[in-house]
Amino acid sequence: xxxxxxxxxxxxxxxTFEVAAGARPRCxxxxxxxxxxxxxxxxxxxxxxxxxxxxxxxxxRDDPALRDVPxxxxxxxxxxxxxxxxxxxxxxxxxxxxxxxxLKLCPxxxxxxxxxxxxxxxxxxxxxxxDELTPMIEPLSLDEAFLDLSGTQRLHGMSPAAAMARLIRxxxxxxxxxxxxxxxxxxxxxxxxxxxxxxRGFSVIGRAETEAFxxxxxxxxxxxxxxxxxxxxxxxGIRTLRDLLRADPDRVMARHGAMGARLLKLARxxxxxxxxxxxxxxxxxxxxxxxxxxxDPDLLDGxxxxxxxxxxxxxxxxxxxxxxxxxxxxxxxxxxxxxxATPPExxxxxxxxxxxxxxxxxxxxxxxxxxxxxxGISDLVPESEAERSGDLLDPDAGRRxxxxxxxxAIRQRFGLGAILKGRSLR
Amino acid sequence: MKISVERAALLKAMSRAQGVVERRTxxxxxxxxxxxxxxxxxxxxxTDLDVEVLEQxxxxxxxxxxxxxxxxxxxxxxxKLPDGxxxxxxxxxxxxxxxxxxxxxxxxxxxxxxxxxxxxASADYACDFEAPAKVLRRLFDKAKFAISTEETRYYLxxxxxxxxxxxxxKALRCVATDGHRLARVDAPLPPGAESMPGVIVPRKTVxxxxxxxxxxxxxxxxGVSETKVRFRANGVSLISKVIDGSFPDYTRVIPQGNPKxxxxxxxxxxxxxxRVATVSSERSRAVKLAxxxxxxxxxxxxxxxxxxxxxxxxxxxxxxxxxxxxxxYLLEIAGQVDRENAVFLFNNSGDPTLVREGDDESAVYVVxxxxx
Numbered sequence: 001x002x003x004x005x006x007x008x009x010x011x012x013x014x015x016t017f018e019v020a021a022g023a024r025p026r027c028x029x030x031x032x033x034x035x036x037x038x039x040x041x042x043x044x045x046x047x048x049x050x051x052x053x054x055x056x057x058x059x060x061r062d063d064p065a066l067r068d069v070p071x072x073x074x075x076x077x078x079x080x081x082x083x084x085x086x087x088x089x090x091x092x093x094x095x096x097x098x099x100x101x102x103l104k105l106c107p108x109x110x111x112x113x114x115x116x117x118x119x120x121x122x123x124x125x126x127x128x129x130x131d132e133l134t135p136m137i138e139p140l141s142l143d144e145a146f147l148d149l150s151g152t153q154r155l156h157g158m159s160p161a162a163a164m165a166r167l168i169r170x171x172x173x174x175x176x177x178x179x180x181x182x183x184x185x186x187x188x189x190x191x192x193x194x195x196x197x198x199x200r201g202f203s204v205i206g207r208a209e210t211e212a213f214x215x216x217x218x219x220x221x222x223x224x225x226x227x228x229x230x231x232x233x234x235x236x237g238i239r240t241l242r243d244l245l246r247a248d249p250d251r252v253m254a255r256h257g258a259m260g261a262r263l264l265k266l267a268r269x270x271x272x273x274x275x276x277x278x279x280x281x282x283x284x285x286x287x288x289x290x291x292x293x294x295x296d297p298d299l300l301d302g303x304x305x306x307x308x309x310x311x312x313x314x315x316x317x318x319x320x321x322x323x324x325x326x327x328x329x330x331x332x333x334x335x336x337x338x339x340x341a342t343p344p345e346x347x348x349x350x351x352x353x354x355x356x357x358x359x360x361x362x363x364x365x366x367x368x369x370x371x372x373x374x375x376g377i378s379d380l381v382p383e384s385e386a387e388r389s390g391d392l393l394d395p396d397a398g399r400r401x402x403x404x405x406x407x408x409a410i411r412q413r414f415g416l417g418a419i420l421k422g423r424s425l426r
Numbered sequence: 427m428k429i430s431v432e433r434a435a436l437l438k439a440m441s442r443a444q445g446v447v448e449r450r451t452x453x454x455x456x457x458x459x460x461x462x463x464x465x466x467x468x469x470x471x472x473t474d475l476d477v478e479v480l481e482q483x484x485x486x487x488x489x490x491x492x493x494x495x496x497x498x499x500x501x502x503x504x505x506k507l508p509d510g511x512x513x514x515x516x517x518x519x520x521x522x523x524x525x526x527x528x529x530x531x532x533x534x535x536x537x538x539x540x541x542x543x544x545x546x547a548s549a550d551y552a553c554d555f556e557a558p559a560k561v562l563r564r565l566f567d568k569a570k571f572a573i574s575t576e577e578t579r580y581y582l583x584x585x586x587x588x589x590x591x592x593x594x595x596k597a598l599r600c601v602a603t604d605g606h607r608l609a610r611v612d613a614p615l616p617p618g619a620e621s622m623p624g625v626i627v628p629r630k631t632v633x634x635x636x637x638x639x640x641x642x643x644x645x646x647x648x649g650v651s652e653t654k655v656r657f658r659a660n661g662v663s664l665i666s667k668v669i670d671g672s673f674p675d676y677t678r679v680i681p682q683g684n685p686k687x688x689x690x691x692x693x694x695x696x697x698x699x700x701r702v703a704t705v706s707s708e709r710s711r712a713v714k715l716a717x718x719x720x721x722x723x724x725x726x727x728x729x730x731x732x733x734x735x736x737x738x739x740x741x742x743x744x745x746x747x748x749x750x751x752x753x754x755y756l757l758e759i760a761g762q763v764d765r766e767n768a769v770f771l772f773n774n775s776g777d778p779t780l781v782r783e784g785d786d787e788s789a790v791y792v793v794x795x796x797x798x
Contacts, residue, residue: 323709341576341577341578343576343578344576344604344605344606356578359578360578381708385708388712388750388796388797388798389606389752389794389795389796389797390776390794390795391605391606391794392603392605392606392607392608392679392778392792392794393579393582393603393605393674393676393679394605395679398776
């Protein structure tokens with residue numbers, strides 16, 4: 001047994017110290033038990049930051065009355081749980097669970113419809129704190145991101161581990177929500193690590209322990225393996241990463257192609273993907289699941305307009321336009337229909353998005369009733385390329401576009417509800 | 427069926443037929459051509475249910491009959507036969523095979539029953555007239571570049587052929603537009619066409635029509651009904667459904683009296699536009715036209731990839747003007763002007779611009795400017 005002392009870090013006060021291997025560390029400065037010791041603690045620099053039950057935490061922060069009650073963020077009777085607070089999770093509520101099931105498990109839960117714009121604002125606050133650490137940030141969603149802190153030790157006067165510990169302390173103090181950190185030598189392992197002792201977690205997976213750590217984990221631990229792939233692999237007798245490494249690599253590659261090759265690497269804990277700052281956005285879309293299946297053309301048309309307006313709003317906020325317009329419909333039997341159009345010019349305005357998607361919706365009207373409708377743009381380009389020339393056959397398009405921009409300006413000043421189109425009320 | 431035909435005649439007919447036959451179709455019979463032999467002709471018919479082409483070629487008919495065979499394969503076989511070959515087609519209904527024999531080659535192709543082949547019901551053509559191939563070719567050729575491919579406005583996916591009041595009296599007119607540019611081409615109205623209903627001839631038919639109209643001397647028989655249109659010449663007949671929709675009122679989008687006139691050599695203008703557009707990185711390739719007295723400066727400014735300018739001598743005597751266009755639209759329109767200078771009539775940088783050849787009103791083009 002080694003007697004080399006291990007580097008350690010206090011998550012509560014940020015003190016760094018050393019402890020004897022095998023001892024249960026306690027911070028010598030603040031006496032907190034939330035100290036972390038690991039041989040590679042100061043050598044690892046790829047971090048995954050994941051806010052704890054983010055939407056629910058934001059709501060609880062804003063309304064202290066919610067603090068001690070189970071809280072579910074999700075939409076409508078037919079919707080799904082988007083976030084459940086930790087109290088609700090003790091009752092078995094999980095994200096992506098249908099709402100009716102969640103409410104059966106936890107009938108006294110408070111339910112709040114997600115306020116995405118609000119969460120996005122909080123997320124921007126957190127992002128600003130991350131930006132102070134490194135430009136190498138790859139956000140995965142509003143509440144999680146990868147950070148590559150390689151080479152920042154001298155800049156911050158502390159190791160990446162200490163910098164991350166300070167970051168989550170600042171997020172708790174200044175933003176008011178808690179987060180968990182996973183620290184490792186690549187993205188795959190950092191993401192796994194952040195999930196290991198949530199909430200308020202800080203876990204480290206070092207190089208030396210990588211293989212031993214992974215070997216008995218189920219294949220579902222691999223990010224990107226969903227139900228379908230997992231079922232397929234299990235059908236071949238591959239349940240754990242050990243099974244995967246034991247299988248004939250040629251066969252795995254033959255059966256699963258590029259995915260197979262990736263899996264084999266990940267199973268060995270190898271992941272060469274870099275933390276890509278602001279990985280290019282591929283599409284912008286909005287969708288809604290109805291409380292009850294809808295076949296009424298007017299109602300669907302109203303939903304289409306609202307979704308077009310939302311998607312266009314996000315495109316405007318990001319200064320982007322799309323060459324391709326996609327309409328997404330889910331039928332009552334859960335079958336998905338998607339329809340695409342490539343108009344002659346990139347689209348950003350809600351008016352054009354709606355007018356392009358509407359005929360596609362009308363053509364599919366007979367396939368209804370529908371349970372979900374979504375619309376969006378992809379193949380994104382800068383907004384300067386959008387709506388640059390008018391339409392000979394629709395001379396009013398220019399005027400409607402100007403009206404939409406004027407309405408946007410009004411909303412910017414007086415709030416989102418300040419001005420609405422009649423069709424959004426249907 | 428047992429016949430003998432000349433390779434050259436069969437190849438010509440088969441290449442026309444395979445143009446209509448879709449490469450990917452879910453209905454097997456639509457991959458085939460219908461072959462019918464009787465008297466001293468072989469009729470070859472192909473369809474995609476929207477367009478049908480029928481061609482009759484001379485054949486030595488030993489035994490009359492009919493069958494269907496795979497269009498693309500039969501075309502490839504005939505194409506690969508040596509020049510001047512004579513091909514025998516022998517249908518054996520018992521084995522379901524069509525034998526193609528030429529010289530020492532012998533092919534056997536799977537057939538499908540002729541009864542399954544969907545022959546387009548011949549419509550009652552309310553209007554029947556004759557027009558020289560040259561005239562029709564000009565009408566469709568000059569309009570087709572503006573046909574829309576946008577499926578949401580399906581009624582723009584063709585050329586609108588109708589009777590209109592032209593500059594010199596009644597005209598046979600073809601119009602196409604995709605909302606960004608528009609082409610309007612007139613020809614003197616052929617006798618007998620006065621009562622023709624306006625029809626939208628689909629893009630694919632316009633493409634097929636091109637081959638039919640390639641013979642300068644031919645006179646084309648045109649039949650038009652509310653739902654179908656038929657073009658016939660030299661033993662070939664092309665029947666097409668027309669697009670079921672109403673073409674928008676294009677007359678109000680053609681600017682009347684745009685005051686700023688620019689005259690330029692079309693070929694010189696086109697090559698200059700083409701040159702400066704090279705540096706553009708966008709797909710839309712916006713080109714800026716800056717006009718001052720007798721001087722046009724074309725420029726492209728692409729922040730990421732570079733910039734280009736070129737000066738072109740023009741005749742222009744109005745106030746200076748700056749206006750942007752999609753380079754491709756300018757090139758396509760300039761490409762239609764082949765006899766005289768191109769005349770551009772501008773209003774301002776946001777309004778549609780009109781282009782024509784000299785002062786000839788029989789072909790006018792409208793193009794929407796774009797923000798630069």
